[in-house]
Amino acid sequence: MTAENADLAAEGPVLNKAILGGLKALSGVKAILALALCLTLEITLPPSGVQPPVDRQYFLYFLILCAAVFLLWPALFFKKPSLRQAMKGKDDFYAAVFIFLTVLNLLTDKFAVLPVIFFPSPDRVLSVLVEDFTYLIVVCLGSSAKLLLTGFFSGALAGLVTGIAIGFSKPAAYWLNPLIKILGPIPPTAWIPIVLVAFPTTWSGACFLIALSVWFPTSVMTSSGILNVQNAYFEVSSTLGAKRLYQIFLVGIPAAMPLIFTGLFSGACASFLTLMTAEMVGVKNGIGWYINWQREMLSYANVYAGLIIIAISFYSLITLFFKVRDRVLVWQKGMIKW
Template sequence: MPHSYLKHAVLPLLVVLATLGIALWLPDSAEHPAAQHPYFVFTALGVLAAMLAFSIAGMSFPPLGEAFARKAPFYAGVLSLFCLYNILTAKTALLPVLYFPSPDNIFGVFFEDMPFLLKCLAYSLRLLVLGWIGGIIAGFLTGVAVGFNRHVRYWVLPWVRILGPIPATAWIPIVLVCFPSVVSASAFLIGLAVWFPTTVLTASGIANIEKAYFEAAATLGASKSYTIRKVGIPAAMPHMFLGLFNGTCASFLTLVTAEMLGAKYGIGWYINWQKEMMAYPNVYAGLMVMSLSCFALLTLLFRVRNKVLVWQKGVIQW
């Protein structure tokens, strides 16, 4: 049956319409400060437009229509949660007004403060990428050296074990003294947070490689360095990606703390700053931006991993 996915779009569309109806026609509680415009309605209208666009586009491109049919109920579910939140805040003020602002006010931040949010995001990303790349390179090199060289293992591994588990942010007092600028200090902290899990899991990945792989390489005439490059490192890749995943999560955590060290801009800094100003709509908007960016970065990481580890069956799904 053609366009059978359309019936899956009916319920989500109804949810969007109900959300819109409640937002428009239920009277607002007087306790919430009024937003400049009904931004939540704008957002819901945006969702409605997107859903309609996808439904129509799906008629010409069936794969798009099927993807939409799979995803639409979920997005409708998210929207209905916002609708519930709208009722609890803007419509009835059942939740404490100061800490739970109305969705109009939250979404208003995106409309009114977007350039600044983007600037903060850019600053955060710069810091994150600097620290992350440094941490990964350092972690990979340490892990490979510890994994393949007896002497490095003897001299370096104990230090990794003793220094690694310290949460990166605990180094703040020392790092602030040692680094010339706040940016370099913060990037170092993020790098440190990424370095430890990457090192440990790279080294353990190498340690767990079946010995017979190296024997097979040796009987085929491969040199030591060729074996490390073509056998050791690829075989340890699944573990390395586990380390990268842990490290990336740790880097988000460290980022927020590192941005308290006197950063000028940054999404973690923004959330903290707005909290002190008691501007909770901005806090929520900042949280959403942060969540979406972290989600996007992790998704990117998993995409790369799936590409690199195509040879593995039954990879962990993200």
């Protein structure tokens, strides 16, 4: 065997390795294949014609955007480990997403197997998202956010105050505990008939309901968090010269923080529910109201667009919540991950 032949023989595996490495660098071969399939079917198959037409091929644009991201991702973020990490190991997941979109597109747009009224094509949902973007985000989401945040923070504040009072003061516990035990478990939305009459505006009423739904879990968790603090911490702090007020704010409350956050989290979830119900029942704007309104007009593409907006914004809020919690509770080991 000549030296030349040996070189050639060695070249095979090396080349294979290079190709494999290159494919790996694309960070998601399966996802890209699924995306390619989705794109091909979208371009080659004609629409069934049953779905109302849209101005532009938004789904196609969306897929091209995805393809650009997937192909350019490794090149763009090669040096940013955090962004590289975002794609790592998610190959199967993204592949499944594109398969789902392909099937959805086939069932709705291409063959119209599902009832057209209730199952709009991805094209139509995307077109609502793009064309009504300003209205959805600025008017609807803005109004919802204002209501939600006002309600959430006033409820959280009230919950912290009553929780701390119950945790540290016997008279407060005596008077507030029965109130919490009786009023707390009532679903906030059950108050709607009374709230609609008792409050000057539906907005203030809805705000109260959201606050109520945050107040209950926050209050319960704060007080039980404080009552569960080992007495030894208070004893140690008193032998270190800490007075009562100092003990409340710099021993009791920090020690109760993990449970306080659990309460705030339950409160946040309850507040989402209350917000949607309040908007669908009384308040005349907001994303929940939008969905209900579009449902009544049988514009299901808009309903889905609204749902997507809700999913994205609530996901962002919860993520933000957990980021704040992780920052506050760095001292804790073994936390529940979001």
